[in-house]
Each structure stands twice: as structure tokens, then as C-alpha cells.
Amino acid sequence: MSCSRREFLKNTMAGAVAAAMPACSVILLAPGEAKAMTDGSKLRWAFLVDTEKCVGCGLCVDACKTENEIPYDAPVSRTWVERYVITKDGETHIDSPKAGRDGFTTGEIRGEEIDPEDIDKAFFVPKLCNQCDNPPCVQVCPVGATYQTDDGVVLVDRKWCIGCGYCVMACPYGVRFFHPIHKTAEKCNFCYHRITDGKQAACVQACPFEARKMGNLRDPEDPVTKVISNERVQVLKDEYGTKPHVFYLGLDEKVR
Amino acid sequence: MSADLVVHGAEWTVKELFVYPNEFIYWSIQIVMYPYMTGLVAGAFVLSSLYHVFGQKDLKEIAQFSLVFSLALLPVAAVPLLLHLQQPLRAMEPLLTPHFTSAIAAFGIVFSTYALIVLSEIWFVYRGYFVAQVHALRDQPGIGNSLRRSVYRGLTLGAYDVSDEALATDHKAAKILAAVGIPVACFLHGYAGFIFGSVKANALWMSPLMPVIFIMSAVVSGIALCMLTYIVIMEWQAFRNRRRGGAMQASEIRGAEADVVSKSARYLLGFLVAAISLEILDLIFRGYTAMKSWDILRSVMYGKDFMNIFVLQYTLGNLVPFILLILPGRTIKRTVLALLLVLFGVFMMRWNVVIGGQAFSLSFSGYMHYHIPIIPHSVETFKEGVFGALFVITLPFILFWGINKFVPSLGRDAGTG
Incomplete structure (x- = not known):
């Protein structure tokens, strides 16, 4: 078969273009992206804290410690409750003894007795991991041991964490610590083992006043989603650009 | 506290006012040592590259020494992290599954690249x-000599050509590597600064100036340590020679020293001025912009850490040596x-960054005090x-002593480069 040079070049070009066409139509996706494009987008966990309802009983902290096997007396906790007392002189007194585990049973704040007459306002604020959409802890983990699931929860792989503490430093909310036994980074994960099994998170279940609730932001019919979209909610420290997903009702400007 | 309840950080952290329950001083003395040692490595290398x-011919002797000393310092920079x-x-x-959005992930890569260049x-x-x-x-008797010879044979890597041409090529290669090494050394250390400077949660650390400040103070500390070690070793040799009446004249060593020392001191002063200027700029900027965190930062800097920052670091560690070096005679x-x-000043700077950055709570409503464990009672309190x-x-x-046995970097035996 004879073939001129011009023809050969023409055919080669056509062949190359034909071969490249299907390659162009393929997009390389990270496993997470691929999953999100198929089924992951139907679920995004969010937490709703109604600070008006919290009485500081500490049952949530107690339940969390037991459920997630955080040594009961260790001075660390995946969730905690803060008490704020704002006195007439404008001072803000804050405490969280034992992370609020045993409740707030005295009027004493860090050894200082406050006269009820001097109090302008006082309230409790439960805190936990904000499961940020832009989590700085995930960004700084040098080995990828902490990662975000498709449904928005940030998890820690205890088998892979090297214990450098960079994530602990990077979290503006101070939710992370080292597990006293596993010696790896530890934090609230919305009780991922429970919520993926159709159960409530331990703290949500333990709260007698429904101050803590969880829902799916992607489901417009979800009662929690309805509150978040229809009422005036607030998040903590949004100036860090972390896009936190724990929403607060009745949050005071004094809350840190 | 029973053994299973040891919470990392609780041992040496004392809290004051309101601090979140999980907050402790997680990054302690070893994280102070890490940038300090990396800085010494980088500085030592930069000094050797000047020659x-x-x-800079008058720096030849200290340059040779700095190069070998930076090799001795190199593995030690990774020890604090470990x-x-x-x-x-x-x-x-971090080398097996590096997660590159993290500033620490590249440590292994940058560190190994730098190690290869130095080696x-x-x-x-x-x-x-x-x-x-x-x-x-070759013809020396004794098992020691034959062992030494085997080591040297290994070290040549089979390249026995010592013609002028080959040595000139060596010289050129060393020069290129030294040139490439400067940016890599600066990167190694600037990057240590980036690890801190990029933590947006920490009001004291977060600053784009941090990497540059780290590089400048690194060069300062590196030059200072090389000069110091060099002076001490040379003085020691001179002292021994004087006692033995050895072959090398003590005065000869002294003469060499004065030149080298004054020249190195000039570079030291230059970098010192740059480092202090940047630090002061950072401080002024924070005060002037007075962001939300300034109240607590001010109370730490001008209150609780005043001694550490202004007396020990700026006055004793920067101002006093500056005057000592600049005065005539x-x-x-x-x-x-x-x-x-x-x-000492550079060490205090590292201390004030690492420990000072954790001296206040993320809630801006309380403080944490670091009580460094002195007498160890567990592996953790030792480490x-x-x-x-x-x-x-x-x-x-210790490493330098060992390396110097095979790669003598001081006196007449020093290499040909």
C-alpha cells in the first residue's frame, strides 16, 4: 500500500485526535468527590444547641465520657458545658469545672462566691466539635489521619495518627486533646458510630431538656434544618473562616 | 493521678482564670528545641556558603568547619520532633502518606533534600x-589503621582520580551545591516558621513575617554557634600546643582567629539587625491594628512574659551582645x-514564640503557665x-566529635575545597 508523506501526517493527526477525544471526556475524581457526586450529597450532619434550654446538669458530658470511653476522671472531654455569669460591674465570670460533668451545684466560680444580687445575667453554653466545613485540623494533619467524611463529620484514625499535636494547635475552638490511653488526637465526632447506625448521639439522647439536637441539613423537612433555616441562629468564631456546623439559639455576645 | 490518666500536657500546665477544659501546653520544650536546632543547621550552612x-577567602577555615558542623547538627534537628x-x-x-496541605508533611522531603546537599x-x-x-x-601497621583505611575507601565511593582537572571539577561541584544549598537551608528554616505562622487559631503565631523572622534569627544563631565552637576549639588547641610546645605555633592559630572572628561577627551583626527590625515591626503592627486578640496578647507580652520577652530576649539576648560586638577594641x-x-537570645525568641503562643487561652479569657519538668519521673517528663x-x-x-575523626574540619588537615 502506498502512502504519501502528506497523507501519512494527515492520518496520524486524525488518529491522535480520535484517540484523545474519549480521554478528554474523562475527569479524574478523588474517591471522596466521586462518592459525593453519587450519594454523599444527600446527608450533611448539623448540630443545634438551644442555650435557653440548657440548665447545666452535665448529663451530656457524663454520657459522652461513658459512650466514647474517655477516662472518667481525666481532665479532658469531647464535649463540655460552660457557665457564664455576667455581673453588674460588667465583669464576665466563666467556668467549666470537670468540663461540667457533675453539673453546677454551687454559686462559686473558681473559688469566688458571687452574690446573686450582683448578677445581671447567667447562662450555660454546651460546646463540642463544630464539624467545620473548612476544618483547619484536617488541613494541617501531616499524614491524613484526620479527615472529613462525605456527610460532613471530621474523624480521627487512631491507627494512623502520629500524635504531633498540630491539629490540636490548629483548632480555634480547643475541642481537641490527646486521648490518655490511645495517645492519639481525640475529639467529638457527633458519635459517628451511633448516628450512622440510626441512633442519636449520646449527649443528644442524655439531654433531658432537648437543648441538644442533631439533623440533616440536606433534608428540608428535618425539624433541626427547619429551625436553622427559619430562625436566628449563630455559630462560634466565624471570623476564622472554618464554617462551623454547630448552630446556637440564644447565643450571647460574651460567649467565647 | 493514676498511670492511665496521664493527659499529655496536664503535668506541666497551670491554668489561670477561664481556659477551655482540653487546653494544655501541648507543644513544650522539644518544640522550642526544634526550630532552635533547625536554625543552627541553616545558619551554619549559610556561613559556610559565604566562603x-x-x-570570602578569610572565612575559609570557619567555612570548612561550619560545613562539617552543620552535618553534625542536621540529624539533631529531627530529634526534638521524634x-x-x-x-x-x-x-x-509523613513520608509514606504525606498530606500536602499540612506544613509538616513536607518536612521529611525538605529535610532529606537538604541532607543530600550537605552530604x-x-x-x-x-x-x-x-x-x-x-x-x-596503605602500609601502616595495626588493625586500627586498616579499619580506618577501609572506611576511607568506602568514603571515596571508588573515585580515586585526583588529577588537577578532577579536583577542579570537585571544587566546582561543591560551589554549585553550596549555592543551591543556601535557598534550601533558608527554605528548611523559613518553613519551620511557616508551621507556626500559618496557625490561624493562634493569635500570637499567625503572621506572614514569621518565616522571615525565623530565617534571620536562624542565621544569627548558626553563625554565633559556629564562631563560638570554632573559638573554643582553636583556643583549646592553642592551649594544648603551648603546654606541649607542639609543632604548631600558638600565635599562628591566634592570628588566623582574629580575622575570621571579626569578619564573621560583621555578618552576625547584619543578620541580627534584620531579625530585630522584623520582630519590632511585627510587634508595632499588632499594637497598631489592635485586633480582637490584642487585649490578651498585650497582657501576656507586657505583663506575664515581660521578663522573658523584653529583658531576657531583647535586652540581654540582642541589645547587650550588639553593643559588646560593635564597641571598638x-x-x-x-x-x-x-x-x-x-x-541565649535566639533560644529565648523560640521560647517566647512557642511557649508564649500557648500562654493564653483560645477563649482569650485565661492564661496557661508552663512549668518545665526538671527531675523526670516518667519517660514523658524526661523527653x-x-x-x-x-x-x-x-x-x-558528640556527633561532631565522631565525624571530625574522619572528616577533619579544623587546622591544617582540612579538606581541599
């Missing part, structure tokens, strides 16, 4: 010496004192205590 690249990890057995993971530069500088040793030790003793103070830090400080000198 190799920019042809001692600090809660899971030290997983230390290789190959030393090889090119000393190859001629290695070959000469192989020949010189400088003697070796005064230089040594100034150098010790400079090294993250005074003895752990002393271990890290002594290590480079």
Missing part, C-alpha cells in the same frame, strides 16, 4: 583528602560572652523536660 559561593511525637514509632508516616558538598570538598588517606594508610573573651548571649532538652543540645557535639 564557598561568595569567595521526642515530641506521642506515637514515635509512626514517625515515618554531597562535604564529599566533593573532602574527596581529595579521602583518597590521600587511602594512600597514606573587641577581645576574644568579650566576643565569646557576646556569642553566648546571642545564642519533654530539662534533661530531654540537654540531651538534644549535647548530641551535635
Whole structure:
């Protein structure tokens, strides 16, 4: 078969273009992206804290410690409750003894007795991991041991964490610590083992006043989603650009 | 507290006012040592490059020494990180599964690149010496000499060509490596600064100036340590020679020193001025912009840490040695004192960044005080205590002693580069 040079070049070009066409139509996706494009987008966990309802009983902290096997007396906790007392002189007194585990049973704040007459306002604020959409802890983990699931929860792989503490430093909310036994980074994960099994998170279940609730932001019919979209909610420290997903009702400007 | 309840950080953290329950001083003395040691490595290398690249002939002797000393310092820069990890057995993971959005992930890569540059530069500088040793030790009796010869044979990597042409190529290669090494050394250390400067949660650390400040103070500390070690070793040799009436004249050594020392001191002063200017700029900027965090930062800087920052770091560690070095009629003793103070000042700067950055709560409503463990009662209190830090400080000198046996960097035997 004879073939001129011009023809050969023409055919080669056509062949190359034909071969490249299907390659162009393929997009390389990270496993997470691929999953999100198929089924992951139907679920995004969010937490709703109604600070008006919290009485500081500490049952949530107690339940969390037991459920997630955080040594009961260790001075660390995946969730905690803060008490704020704002006195007439404008001072803000804050405490969280034992992370609020045993409740707030005295009027004493860090050894200082406050006269009820001097109090302008006082309230409790439960805190936990904000499961940020832009989590700085995930960004700084040098080995990828902490990662975000498709449904928005940030998890820690205890088998892979090297214990450098960079994530602990990077979290503006101070939710992370080292597990006293596993010696790896530890934090609230919305009780991922429970919520993926159709159960409530331990703290949500333990709260007698429904101050803590969880829902799916992607489901417009979800009662929690309805509150978040229809009422005036607030998040903590949004100036860090972390896009936190724990929403607060009745949050005071004094809350840190 | 029972053994299973040891919470990392609780041992040495004392809280004041309101601090979140999980907040402790997680990054302690070893994280102070990490940038300190990396800074010394980078600084030592930059000093050696001043001769190799920019042809500062009067720095030849200290340059050779700095190069070998930076090799001794190099492995030690990684030791604090290893001692600090809660899971030290997983230390290789950043190399196996690096997560590149993290500033720490690239540490292994940057560190290894730098190590390769230092090792190959030393090889090119000393190859001629290695070959000469192989020949010189050929007919020497004794098992020690034959062992030494085997080591040198290994070190030549089979390259025995010592023609003028080959040595000129070596020289050129060393020069190129030294030139490439400067940005890499700066990167290695600037990057340590980036690890801190990029933590947006920490009001004290977050600053784009942090990497530059770290580089400047790194060069300052590196030059200071090299000068100090050089002076001490040369004085010691001179002292021994005087006692023995040895072959080398003590005065000859002294003469060499004065030149080298005054020249190095000039570079030291330059970098010191740059470092202080940047730090002051950072401080003024924070006060002027007075962001939300300024109230607590001010109370830490001008209150709780005033002694550490303004007295120990700026006055004793920067201002006093600056005056000591700049006043006319400088003697070796005064230089040594100034150098010790400079090294102390840079250490205090690292301390004030790492520990100072954790001296206040993320809630901006309380403080944390660091009580460094002195007498260890557990592995953790050893690693993250005074003895752990002393271990890290002594290590480079032990390594240098060993390396210098095969790669002599001082006196007449020094390499050909």
C-alpha cells in the first residue's frame, strides 16, 4: 500500500485526535468527590444547641465520657458545658469545672462566691466539635489521619495518627486533646458510630431538656434544618473562616 | 493521678482564670528545641556558603568547619520532633502518606533534600583528602589503621582520580551545591516558621513575617554557634600546643582567629539587625491594628512574659551582645560572652514564640503557665523536660566529635575545597 508523506501526517493527526477525544471526556475524581457526586450529597450532619434550654446538669458530658470511653476522671472531654455569669460591674465570670460533668451545684466560680444580687445575667453554653466545613485540623494533619467524611463529620484514625499535636494547635475552638490511653488526637465526632447506625448521639439522647439536637441539613423537612433555616441562629468564631456546623439559639455576645 | 490518666500536657500546665477544659501546653520544650536546632543547621550552612559561593577567602577555615558542623547538627534537628511525637514509632508516616496541605508533611522531603546537599558538598570538598588517606594508610601497621583505611575507601565511593582537572571539577561541584544549598537551608528554616505562622487559631503565631523572622534569627544563631565552637576549639588547641610546645605555633592559630572572628561577627551583626527590625515591626503592627486578640496578647507580652520577652530576649539576648560586638577594641573573651548571649537570645525568641503562643487561652479569657519538668519521673517528663532538652543540645557535639575523626574540619588537615 502506498502512502504519501502528506497523507501519512494527515492520518496520524486524525488518529491522535480520535484517540484523545474519549480521554478528554474523562475527569479524574478523588474517591471522596466521586462518592459525593453519587450519594454523599444527600446527608450533611448539623448540630443545634438551644442555650435557653440548657440548665447545666452535665448529663451530656457524663454520657459522652461513658459512650466514647474517655477516662472518667481525666481532665479532658469531647464535649463540655460552660457557665457564664455576667455581673453588674460588667465583669464576665466563666467556668467549666470537670468540663461540667457533675453539673453546677454551687454559686462559686473558681473559688469566688458571687452574690446573686450582683448578677445581671447567667447562662450555660454546651460546646463540642463544630464539624467545620473548612476544618483547619484536617488541613494541617501531616499524614491524613484526620479527615472529613462525605456527610460532613471530621474523624480521627487512631491507627494512623502520629500524635504531633498540630491539629490540636490548629483548632480555634480547643475541642481537641490527646486521648490518655490511645495517645492519639481525640475529639467529638457527633458519635459517628451511633448516628450512622440510626441512633442519636449520646449527649443528644442524655439531654433531658432537648437543648441538644442533631439533623440533616440536606433534608428540608428535618425539624433541626427547619429551625436553622427559619430562625436566628449563630455559630462560634466565624471570623476564622472554618464554617462551623454547630448552630446556637440564644447565643450571647460574651460567649467565647 | 493514676498511670492511665496521664493527659499529655496536664503535668506541666497551670491554668489561670477561664481556659477551655482540653487546653494544655501541648507543644513544650522539644518544640522550642526544634526550630532552635533547625536554625543552627541553616545558619551554619549559610556561613559556610559565604566562603564557598561568595569567595570570602578569610572565612575559609570557619567555612570548612561550619560545613562539617552543620552535618553534625542536621540529624539533631529531627530529634526534638521524634521526642515530641506521642506515637514515635509512626514517625515515618509523613513520608509514606504525606498530606500536602499540612506544613509538616513536607518536612521529611525538605529535610532529606537538604541532607543530600550537605552530604554531597562535604564529599566533593573532602574527596581529595579521602583518597590521600587511602594512600597514606596503605602500609601502616595495626588493625586500627586498616579499619580506618577501609572506611576511607568506602568514603571515596571508588573515585580515586585526583588529577588537577578532577579536583577542579570537585571544587566546582561543591560551589554549585553550596549555592543551591543556601535557598534550601533558608527554605528548611523559613518553613519551620511557616508551621507556626500559618496557625490561624493562634493569635500570637499567625503572621506572614514569621518565616522571615525565623530565617534571620536562624542565621544569627548558626553563625554565633559556629564562631563560638570554632573559638573554643582553636583556643583549646592553642592551649594544648603551648603546654606541649607542639609543632604548631600558638600565635599562628591566634592570628588566623582574629580575622575570621571579626569578619564573621560583621555578618552576625547584619543578620541580627534584620531579625530585630522584623520582630519590632511585627510587634508595632499588632499594637497598631489592635485586633480582637490584642487585649490578651498585650497582657501576656507586657505583663506575664515581660521578663522573658523584653529583658531576657531583647535586652540581654540582642541589645547587650550588639553593643559588646560593635564597641571598638573587641577581645576574644568579650566576643565569646557576646556569642553566648546571642545564642541565649535566639533560644529565648523560640521560647517566647512557642511557649508564649500557648500562654493564653483560645477563649482569650485565661492564661496557661508552663512549668518545665526538671527531675523526670516518667519517660514523658524526661523527653519533654530539662534533661530531654540537654540531651538534644549535647548530641551535635558528640556527633561532631565522631565525624571530625574522619572528616577533619579544623587546622591544617582540612579538606581541599
